[in-house]
Amino acid sequence: MDMARPLLRFARWMATATATALLVALNVNGGFGQARVSSFPQLKTGDQIYHAACVSCHGEDGRGMPTLISAFRKPSSFPDFTRCDQTTAELDSAYKGVITHGGPYQGFSQIMPAFGEALTSGQVDEVVHYLRHFCRNPHWPRAELNLPLAFVTEKAYPEDEEVIMSAVNARGTPGVTSQVIHEQRFGVKNQIEVDVPFDFQDENHTWYGGVGDATLGIKRVMFSSLHTGSIMSLFGGVIVPSGNKFRGFGSGATTFETFAAYDQLFKTQTFFETQFGADLPRHTNLAPQSLFFNTAIGQNIAADHGLGRLWSPMVEFVSTRDLANGAKMDWDVIPQMEVSISPRQHIRGALGVRFPATNTVGRPVQLMMYLLWDWQDGGLTKGW
Ligand code: HEC
Known part of the structure; x- marks a missing residue:
């Protein structure tokens, strides 16, 4: 019977977990005093806490302890704290949640114990700060600067995301526009982006559907600082005339798009995102040149003392102006709310009205809505 296998695994896990708990306790007590994970009031610095409570699994170098970890079935998501690409994409508050409440709090393995009883909130902050020193390259933009996604304003942070966004006409001609957006980081500061719209329109009671004009582009972070809460990026791209012009799905023109995006996060978790740019068609007889300026202002509100589900109400102001004589500026206002859906917060959704x-x-x-999946943080079925 194969029943023996999980039993064996469980026994092995119990043995190692107990051994670790003992190790942890012994490290702290330096003897055979109380053999349990007790609170560590004497440990002040992140360094001391790490060496007392974490090093037995995460290793001196932050890559993981080969001997102990090999006794577990090492989860594929086991962190290597020296890998800046993995760690800088994680929020301090996400680390704090896992350390305080244990791996399952964010859909990780239960091998990662909960330290909420043993460490004070301040001690957890210290050890999170200590974990950050394992990444030696300070140029990676930090996840805190990855602000909630507004419907129109593009953010400055380079993402690994798939987004499905839809806008349904609530008044006026019936119609639905959806977009599939693929964003992928490369190197420390860059991201490519592919954005394909799909349009459906009712024209005299007949529905027509088709692909719109797709955008291909590259975004690069020019500067970012967690200390000041600011991040700035430049984007350059091409909008290809893949949409049917005669159905109104496309402009018929190849258009260069460029913009600057600047985002600011304040200590109060209030934030704004701004984007200023231009659409420059190659043939201005097909479509006019235009400028756009978009801003989103919002507030992050996280449940469970800042560790849990994140709600982000925002208001977005969107404007475009054709560069033609006598053209007027179009202004739109979009109140909206983003919320994290999975406990790991890598799947999020938003609703708004434009x-x-x-x-x-x-x-x-x-009526606008989107679903977002930050795929670096785990598969769609992970993190629940
Ligand atoms: C018994 C072994 C063990 C101990 C002790 C331990 N960890 Fe972990 N930790 C793990 C495992 C295993 C994972 C991976 C869980 C997964 O990916 O499913 C993990 C994951 C983590 C993560 C999550 C990384 C992410 O991807 O979000 C953080 C942060 C972390 N540990 C910090 C700590 C800190 C800080 C301590 C000490 C206070 C500590 N761990 C003690 C085993 C341990």
């Missing part, structure tokens, strides 16, 4: 504020003729009110 209200045209100026030149409202022919511009519908739209």
Whole structure:
């Protein structure tokens, strides 16, 4: 019977877990005093806490202890704290949640114990700070600067994300526009982006559907600082005329797009995101040149003392202006709310309503929604 296998694994796990608990306790007590994981009031610095409570599994060098860990079935998501690409994408609050409440709090393995009883909140902050020294390259933008995604304003942070976004006309001609957005980081500061829209429109009671004009582009972080809470990026891309112009799905013109994005996070978890750019068609007889300026202002509100589900109400102000004589500026306002869906917070969703504020003729009110998957942080079925 194969029943023996999980039993054996469980026994082995119990043995190692007990051994670790003992090790941890002995490390601290330096003898055979109390053989249990007790609180560590005498440990002040992150260094001391790490060496007392974490080194037995995570190793002196932060890569993981080969001997102990090989006794476990090492989870594929086991962290190597020297890998800046993995660690800088993680929030301090996410680390704090796992250390305080244990691996399962974010859908990780239960081998990662909960230290909420043994360490104070301040001690957990210290050890999280200590974990950060394992990544030696300070140029990786930190996850805190990856602000919630607004519907129109592009953020400055380079992401590994798939997003499905839809806008449904709530008033005006019936129609649905959806976008599939693929974003992928490369190197320390860069990200490629592919954005393919799909349009469905009711024209005199017949529905037409088709692909819109797709965007291909590259974004690069020019500077970022967790200390000041700021990040700035530049983007360059091409909008290809893949949409059917005669159905109104595309402009028919190859267009260069460029923008600068600047985001600011304040200590109060209030934030704003701004984006300023231009669309420059190769043939201006097909489509006019235009400028756009978008801003989102919002507030992060996290449950469970900042460790749990994240709610981010935002208001977005979106404007475009054609560079033609007598053209007016179109302004839209989009109140919206993003919320993290999975406990690991790598799957998020948002709802909003887009209200045209100026030149409202022919511009519908739209119900907007998206689902976002930060795939570096785990598969769709992971992290629950
Ligand atoms: C009994 C062994 C063990 C001990 C002791 C231990 N860890 Fe872990 N830890 C793990 C394992 C295993 C994982 C991986 C869980 C997974 O990926 O499913 C992990 C994951 C983590 C993560 C999550 C990384 C991520 O991907 O988000 C952090 C942070 C962490 N540990 C910090 C600590 C700190 C700090 C301490 C000491 C206070 C500590 N661990 C003590 C075994 C341990």
